[in-house]
Amino acid sequence: MRYQGRIANWNDERGFGFIAPIDDGRRVFVHISSFSGRQRRPIENDMVTYEIGTEAKGRVRAERVVFADERLPWNTSFELGNVSLTFAGIFLVVLTGAVVFGKLPVPILGLYFVSSVVAFVAYSLDKSAAKQGRWRTQESTLHLLGLIGGWPGAAVAQSLLHHKSRKQSFQVVFWVTVVINCGALGWLFSPSGAVVLRSIFEISRG
Structure with missing residues (x-):
């Protein structure tokens, strides 16, 4: 099985480094001898594909390393992070305004706030676990937190922590959860949604 990553650290004099x-x-540790072809020397941020092997002492290392066709689009990733962060900020401002003007009940704002805090913490813990090789939080759990209202906090975490912001498959599902959540919230502004929302809170008060 081949993996994809970038050269995070590289010591050209000693001919080794690490792939993120x-x-x-x-x-993952990588040595210059593991590169196929070796037409050029690797440098930091080079995108590569590789296989996983094990040395005699049991240390995991990259093998059959090949340079990818293009480098990791750091600028694009940074811009997308800013877009998601800006969108989350605008969403929370609009949501707060809807609550202030009586269009939505206060508990809805509380749900988004609490869920966002929990999502941010979950992303932070998963980032730490990834660095230390510990047990990771399942992606389905992160997506569920976003779906129930924690996606603004998740967007902040992705932008500030640079976690899960460059994995395309994760981002596709993440934005699907954002669309579903926003669609559900928008439905609450409709006459039928308002009736359901009113019924829920009347039952909870009773």
């Missing part, structure tokens, strides 16, 4: 997997997993 694209999914934010634990860094």
Whole structure:
């Protein structure tokens, strides 16, 4: 099985370094002898594909390393992070305004706030676990937190912590959860949604 990552550290004089997997997993040792072809020397931030092997002493290392066709789009990733962060900020401002003007009950704002805090903490813990090689939080759990209202906190975490922001498959599902959540919230503004929301809170008060 081949993996994709970037050269996170490289000591050209000694001919070795470490690869950071694209999914934010634990860094993998790589030696210059593991590169196929070797038409050029690797440098930091080079995108590569590789296989996983084990040395005699049991240390995991990259093997059959090949340079990818293009480098990791750091600028694009940074810009997308800013877009998601800006969108989350605008969303929370609009949500707060809807609550202030009586369009939505206060507990809805509380749900988003609490869920966002929990999501941010979950991303932070998963980032730490990835660096230390510990047990990771399942992606389905992160997506569920976003779906129930924690996606603004998740967007902040992705932008500030640079976690899960470059994994395309994760981002696709993440934005699907954002669309579903926003669609559900938008439905609450409709006459039928308002009736359901009013019924829920009347039952909870009773």
